[in-house]
Amino acid sequence: MRRLLLLVGTIVLVDMCFYAAITPLLPDYADRYGLSTSQAGLLGAAYAAGTLIAALPTGLLAVRWGPRRTVLLGLALMSVASLGFAFGRSVVVLDATRFLQGVGGACSYAGGMGWLLSAAPPERRGETIGASMVAGVVGVLLGPVLGTIARAVGPELPFASIAVIGVVLMVGALRMPAPVRAGAADAGARVRDALRARRVRGGMAFVLLPALTFGAMNVLTPLELDRFGAGGLLVGAVYLVAAGVEAAVQLAVGRASDRRGRGPFLRAGLAGAVGCMLLLTLPSSVAALAPMIVLSFVVVGSLYTPAMALLSDGAAAAGLAQGMAFALVNLVWAGGQVVGAVAGSGIADLSSVTVTWLVLAALLGAALAAVLTARRAPAAAV
Numbered sequence: 313m314r315r316l317l318l319l320v321g322t323i324v325l326v327d328m329c330f331y332a333a334i335t336p337l338l339p340d341y342a343d344r345y346g347l348s349t350s351q352a353g354l355l356g357a358a359y360a361a362g363t364l365i366a367a368l369p370t371g372l373l374a375v376r377w378g379p380r381r382t383v384l385l386g387l388a389l390m391s392v393a394s395l396g397f398a399f400g401r402s403v404v405v406l407d408a409t410r411f412l413q414g415v416g417g418a419c420s421y422a423g424g425m426g427w428l429l430s431a432a433p434p435e436r437r438g439e440t441i442g443a444s445m446v447a448g449v450v451g452v453l454l455g456p457v458l459g460t461i462a463r464a465v466g467p468e469l470p471f472a473s474i475a476v477i478g479v480v481l482m483v484g485a486l487r488m489p490a491p492v493r494a495g496a497a498d499a500g501a502r503v504r505d506a507l508r509a510r511r512v513r514g515g516m517a518f519v520l521l522p523a524l525t526f527g528a529m530n531v532l533t534p535l536e537l538d539r540f541g542a543g544g545l546l547v548g549a550v551y552l553v554a555a556g557v558e559a560a561v562q563l564a565v566g567r568a569s570d571r572r573g574r575g576p577f578l579r580a581g582l583a584g585a586v587g588c589m590l591l592l593t594l595p596s597s598v599a600a601l602a603p604m605i606v607l608s609f610v611v612v613g614s615l616y617t618p619a620m621a622l623l624s625d626g627a628a629a630a631g632l633a634q635g636m637a638f639a640l641v642n643l644v645w646a647g648g649q650v651v652g653a654v655a656g657s658g659i660a661d662l663s664s665v666t667v668t669w670l671v672l673a674a675l676l677g678a679a680l681a682a683v684l685t686a687r688r689a690p691a692a693a694v
Contacts, residue, residue, distance in 0.1 A: 313431055317440070319484055320424040321447035323383065326481065327417045328448045330394060330474050331359050332455025332555075333462065334410070335530060336547045339538040340463050345403045349535065353657030356531040358407045360523075360649030362414025363421075363642050370418040371426075371639020379427035379635055380490045384482055386419030391478035398471035418642045426635025429624060435570060437628075438621040442566020445617050446559045453555030460548035503640075506630040512640070515623025518578050520644040521679055522615040525585060525672055527652020529612075532665050533592075533605050540598045550602045554609035561610055566617040574618040574625075581618075582680040584611040589673035593666045 334356060342352045374382040389412055396409035425444065432440040462470040506512045537547050569577050588608035595601035620641055627637035659668045 316428055316431055316488060317443060319481070319488060320428045321444055322484075323387065323420050323424050323481055324444055325447040325451035325454070326474065326477055327386075327390060327413075327420055328451030329455045329458055330390065330397075330413060330451075330471070331417065332452040332551070333459035333470075334359075335456045335534050335551055336459040336544045337463055337467075338531065338534050339547070340544070341403070341406065342535070347403065349531075349657045349661045350654070351403070352535065353531045353653045355403065355407055355410065356657075357527065357650045357653035358410035359414040359417065360527065360646040360653070362411040362416075362646075363418040364414075364646035364650055366415040366418035367422075367639050367643035367646060370415075370422045370642070371636040373419065374422045374426045374635030374639070375633050378490060379423040379430075380485055380488065382419050382423030382635070383427065383485050386416045386421075386423060387478045387482045387485070389413070389416030389419065391475040392416075394471045394474035394478065398468045398475075414646065418639075418646070421642055422635050422639045425638040425641075426633060429634040429638075434625075434628065437624055438566040438568075438570040438574070438617065439563075440566075441620050441624065442563045442569075442617045445562040445566065445620075449555050449559040449562055449613070453552055453559065456548040456551040456555075460544050463544045502630065502632045503636060506627050506632040506637075506640075509626045509630050511622050511626030512630065512632075512637075513626075515619050515621075515626060516640055516644045517679070518615055518619030518622065519641055520648045521582070521676060522585070522612045522619075523645045523648025524652040525589070525612050525648075525676070526609075527649040527654075528656025528668055528672060529605075529608065529652075530649075531653050531657050532660055532668060533601075536601060536665060537598060537605075540596075540601060542598045542602075546598065546602075550605055551609070554606040557606065558610045558613045561614050562617050565614055566621065569618040569621055574622040577618040578615060578622070579680070579683060581611065581615040582676055582683065585615070586673050586676045586680060588612065589669045589676060592669045 338352050338356060341347065341355065347355070370382060373385070393409045393413035393416060396412065397406060400406045400409055428444065429437065429440060458470050534547050537550065565577050588604070588611050591604050592608060595604055623641060624634060624637050627634065656668045656672070659671060
């Protein structure tokens with residue numbers, strides 16, 4: 313179990329590192345290619361778009377081929393995409409390679425998390441997801457560092473290195489015992505049955521909300537820091553600190569949600585997220601904005617672990633393979649990221665960044681009100 317957790321955690325770390333490396337590069341690419349805020353949003357959302365389209369097919373692959381083969385396909389696609397991003401010299405190529413990376417990430421995540429959770433004890437599901445989320449957050453932590461290096465020395469060596477690491481991880485996956493494959497004949501029917509379960513639907517909704525918020529924040533906050541005069545090193549440092557704090561929070565929340573249930577942490581995270589969106593409307597300098605970004609990333613990110621655990625609990629109760637459960641996670645996460653990035657940057661183009669934060673605060677507030685109202689029902693999910 314420990315070897316498998318190390319392997320899957322490393323895969324998630326590397327994939328998220330590649331994903332998050334775009335953050336300090338966005339202002340540079342926007343200047344180099346003359347991108348509007350909306351066009352920068354499309355580049356930021358390309359990874360999630362690939363994940364969105366591949367989400368359900370890769371879940372079926374994880375069931376039919378088995379998790380290990382699906383992970384191997386994901387690592388191969390990630391390695392190819394990293395080479396394309398390293399040597400791409402147009403925004404079209406960059407968009408395409410980010411999209412391909414998202415497809416690879418969908419394979420790796422559905423296969424890897426399905427593999428891991430099929431081996432984990434049910435009573436430690438939140439802790440296991442929390443540990444994998446820590447790996448992802450560390451990847452998000454290192455991604456801006458990688459992007460800052462690429463901004464300083466050029467993208468070729470940093471992103472080509474990701475391709476080499478991907479090959480090494482493929483060798484590691486081949487040396488692990490293959491998990492038992494679940495039958496695929498009734499996978500579609502099981503998905504339909506699982507979607508009737510309140511915990512599955514609730515988990516999907518709680519993954520969607522932070523994904524929408526992060527989709528907008530990942531595009532707009534680095535551009536705002538740049539607008540206030542922050543350089544690439546400072547932008548990278550802000551996200552480094554944010555991810556470091558979030559990593560510690562994810563593991564603690566995962567363990568606590570195994571003991572106390574998912575609901576208290578989901579409700580607290582939603583309330584905190586509303587407050588953070590309102591706080592983001594206030595800063596007018598780097599010194600004021602940077603700590604608000606750190607706080608927002610930590611609070612909004614705290615929703616992910618209990619949300620995924622809630623979905624995983626519901627999938628297990630419905631007899632749905634964990635690979636398909638995390639295909640549903642991929643689906644709603646990617647959809648939220650795409651809509652958040654495109655709509656958030658579009659609203660900012662048409663009005664202002666402040667309006668984007670207010671719209672998100674209203675959306676999160678409405679979700680919180682719905683959850684608090686639903687608590688009065690005996691069958692409430694959370």
